[in-house]
Amino acid sequence: MSIKKLLAEIRKFYTDNADEEIVKKYAKFFVEGYDPYGVDPKLMVPQRELWLNKYKDELGFEGFLKLGDILLKSGKYEEAFTAFFFAKSFADQFSSKTLEKFGKWLESDIENWAHTDSLCGDVLPKFILKNIVSLDAFSDWRKSDSKWKRRAVPVTMIKLLKTQMPIKSLLDFIDPLMLDEEKVVHQGWVGF
Numbered sequence: 001m002s003i004k005k006l007l008a009e010i011r012k013f014y015t016d017n018a019d020e021e022i023v024k025k026y027a028k029f030f031v032e033g034y035d036p037y038g039v040d041p042k043l044m045v046p047q048r049e050l051w052l053n054k055y056k057d058e059l060g061f062e063g064f065l066k067l068g069d070i071l072l073k074s075g076k077y078e079e080a081f082t083a084f085f086f087a088k089s090f091a092d093q094f095s096s097k098t099l100e101k102f103g104k105w106l107e108s109d110i111e112n113w114a115h116t117d118s119l120c121g122d123v124l125p126k127f128i129l130k131n132i133v134s135l136d137a138f139s140d141w142r143k144s145d146s147k148w149k150r151r152a153v154p155v156t157m158i159k160l161l162k163t164q165m166p167i168k169s170l171l172d173f174i175d176p177l178m179l180d181e182e183k184v185v186h187q188g189w190v191g192f
Helices: 002-016 020-027 041-074 077-088 096-108 113-122 125-129 147-160 167-179 183-187
Strands: none
Touching: 002 041, 002 077, 041 077, 041 096, 077 113, 096 113, 096 147, 113 147, 113 183, 125 147, 147 167, 147 183
């Protein structure tokens, strides 16, 4: 019941704060797909915190993951970022199964570079940094049919450049993607 209640709150907030000028401002950056409400990020950040604090005990990690599934299926730009925010708030509960779920989001629900990069910058590196999985857990991602899942590999590794992981091992790991035919996969290398 609470998932439906929170979902309604989220959608009402985004609809009430929609701004066509923001939509126009950012549309030029998206070739693959962009379906936003047009909400100013300065409004979204504190609102997400309020929702998390209000529903954290009631929904827990599993409830927020189920909500994330719904938010990502909508295709709405701001809803996906909300799902990622909720997910990263529970990083202490991540497991290898959680990584599988996020991999499925990349395969079937994520449709643009910004969503991919947000998931990869804010969420996916935590799996390696917290020793939940090793780098090898991303091996099959390099051969995925989903260009977004393939892009996720180098973008996730960018965050790891700031750690003690040897740069050469990260470069070797993403090297098979050098010949990828998708431009968005190549653009994932920019941080290197």
